[in-house]
Amino acid sequence: MAEWHPTNGRHILLDVWGVEAETLNDLESMQEAMLGAAAAAGAHVVDSTFHRFPVQGLSGVVVLAESHISVHTFPEHGYAAFDIFTCGQRVDPERACEYLVRCVNAEDSFTRRFVRGVQGGIADQSPELRAVAP
16 A cells, blocks of 8 residues: 555545446435445535436435535446545545445445555555445
8 A cells, every 4th residue: 555644645546336227216215325324434514415316327426524425326227336535534435435335235336445545646545446346
């Protein structure tokens, strides 16, 4: 792992599949799930905003004092893309991922982990895609 520096952040890209369309279309439930993920990670929520699209799907972001958690859902494919970015060593983005996978009842999930703020570029901490246990 890259040497830790105060500007470093841990950034996890989380893809989930096999999620019920109703879950991925339910703005209030998704907002609750993301706020719960922030709490599970030990983060401090500053604000949140969500938008449901006219036909289906939604996008949302929870702004954290430590960075953000965002989501884009594709109910027609049973798929959602989450982005969990946290700064500092106190907040645990892994817990947020685990919480989200359980909360949406995903059949399958994959993560990619990065360290941000590393001089010379983003440090990829995932040589291979790894599944998060549901």
